[in-house]
Amino acid sequence: MTTVVERLQRELDGRVDVSSVARENVRADKSGHASAGLPLAVVYPESVADVQAIMRIATETRTPVVPRGAGTGLAGGANTGAGEISLSLTRMTRLVEINADDLTAVVEPGIINAQLNDALRPHGLWWAPDPASREISTVGGNIATGAGGLLCAKYGVVRDAVLGVDVVLADGTLLHCGHRTVKGVAGLDLTALLIGSEGRLGVIVGATLKLRRLVGGTTCTLTALFATVRDAAAGAAAVTAAGLQPAIMELMDATSLEAVHRLLELEAPAAGQSQLTIQTDGATSRAEAGAIAAVLTAAGAVVAMTDDAAEGAELLRIRRSMHPAMETLGTTLIEDVSVPRSRLADMFDEIARIEHAYDITIPTVAHAADGNLHPNFVFDGPEVPPFIWEAADDLFTSALRLGGTLTGEHGVGVLKSRWLKAELGDAQWHLQQRIVSAFDPLGILNPGKVFAP
């Protein structure tokens, strides 16, 4: 009898890797959490037809398939385990078309976000979604997870930046969903449904992206130091309440700020000090930066401001060094709750309460303009200890109580699936799985992810 791996090797010669190294690599994503067991193989389709062939073999042999971009996810959504095939889109990297007049681009899913934007820049264009991983993550992965970023409050989320997707279903059928026009309401909006579906509905094999023209004006950068994290959160809320719209507004709490300063060998901030890092852009950027500085000064901050690009990059470097700084503290479980932005200070109160209750520190950064927080649970050793999960449970429950969500931009994957029902409610949780079955009746696409068994 021919095994599934033999069939793959026969039909996709040179595109199947069964080495231990390759199979070991796809057990985990950037969350560090790994699947149990070693997958059957890693396949590297080079065309839509290849993806269709893989899915037909998978359907005939009832073999689970886990689609994978660059593996930069933080929720374990692309982790692949025993008995499963890892379907890597990293060889489908073509930028098929740029249409400057229509502000659209057509891409294959494996193109790297930053490489796409490098190619768009000479045309005066960009694609707005900017996850922190943009230098290494794929556009297809950005779409499949509904990835966020720093610029979402001003420039929108992935849902706002994709007009159409091509998708291969579990049985190998290819669908062209969506449209190339600004408007289009013919039938159900499957494009929007596929965004953030984390590989449960189909394999995204192409996309028509909605582009923006590069923003003119001078980018201004501000930092604002506050005595406490609650003051910083209140300062961020005061900025948005004043009707000001920064492109970027990042908050670092005291522990984060201190860890980064230590890593970069900068002078330590005063105990408890928290920081907002803000950028404004566009034609009115200087006026907005001035107005923001006034609001923050009135809110008690010590404000620094520059319109020099190099100085701005230096100020932003502190925020960008967050993850390396966390790695110096121990192993981290990076969470991703989001709350209405007016509740940001309340959420920091909850984090302080949880730190005290569980006797842990939870260094936290937040995309303050959109209410999205990344609390970092720090612990020793490779496995998340039970008391950290308890603290995380408390965090999710608190976010939901404040009108928030358990994931703003990382997705559910395996790491948050046990809490999804609490957010959706029983009826919606079951309905969503009936929708999954409408796409994938055999349940072979990324099984067990998002919806915990």
Added chain:
Amino acid sequence: MTTVVERLQRELDGRVDVSSVARENVRADKSGHASAGLPLAVVYPESVADVQAIMRIATETRTPVVPRGAGTGLAGGANTGAGEISLSLTRMTRLVEINADDLTAVVEPGIINAQLNDALRPHGLWWAPDPASREISTVGGNIATGAGGLLCAKYGVVRDAVLGVDVVLADGTLLHCGHRTVKGVAGLDLTALLIGSEGRLGVIVGATLKLRRLVGGTTCTLTALFATVRDAAAGAAAVTAAGLQPAIMELMDATSLEAVHRLLELEAPAAGQSQLTIQTDGATSRAEAGAIAAVLTAAGAVVAMTDDAAEGAELLRIRRSMHPAMETLGTTLIEDVSVPRSRLADMFDEIARIEHAYDITIPTVAHAADGNLHPNFVFDGPEVPPFIWEAADDLFTSALRLGGTLTGEHGVGVLKSRWLKAELGDAQWHLQQRIVSAFDPLGILNPGKVFAP
């Protein structure tokens, strides 16, 4: 045996209308096309619990239900026929909450779009979707159809302006979909799926809307007269290609312009002349208006420009008088194709070809900034004659060939359902119906709409 109407009357005392007038009224929407036969009753729920009660009765008795807002649709999506219940949301009109800090509002579905915006204005806020019907259409209807408008190219479509919806399923279950946060990716995006679902998936009983702050600056208005419609379309494309972003850019072809001038008793334009009507807004509106005027003058237009609000309204009145002017010509079938905006001039060539082939005139206006055209098929008598349907078929096929869609903002309803499969393809058309069945296994919600039997 108790009839379904008796059960409704018993459980919803004072909220059930069985008069012939009421039942006759809900047979049609603003398209003029009417269902066959008279519905059983019109019910007016006043609460979510009422909607749930109606749907439970409908499920138990297997009675089809057609949700309805203000009945301003143009595709027959809310038309209700023999054996069906019309579920009118027009008594659920509460504005539940305005949150200026979070830029959100929570509404019941029956609130009128313009009334919502009247209530938001004192808070310095607005909800961007602006269908031409906004003075009389409901927000719930705007969401259910994915309604468009004039401002979409700059300020987005409904999908960009709704964070969450509450929906009652066919069996009476209430779901809270989406979130109140800027970002949120927990589970499948059912909110996006429900937008534009035309009553096939559930009854929208509430929504959390994403608001914008009122736009400052002086609104500038321009008109540009061109010798031909093709020149006007090319002029519009030149504006967007130059990286300029008007808030409104409307195109009227010669027949439309002439009919409106006759209606308003203005001096007739020269034969063949077509017009662009443009507005710019925001902090840089004057500079943008000046740049647009230069582009259009270079493209051969005679340009008039004003920054006076009253003069601007007067210029825009010509565009706003389109529908009354059409009514003076005969009965109209208003179509709604959308093409990539770079193909706008090509689409006008196709319309000219179809006019010639079928010996008809097709007065056409277009939202030129987003490539959405409304060709008006004019004929005598109440019924669409077969040769008009043939011409419409030619129009849809042409739009699809140019990379477009058969409906940019009106929806499929009954009037476009026979062409949907051509746009979606067989496999997607069937998949979409499996998704409908996941929501509504008995098929009692708005049956026969969108997906032609």
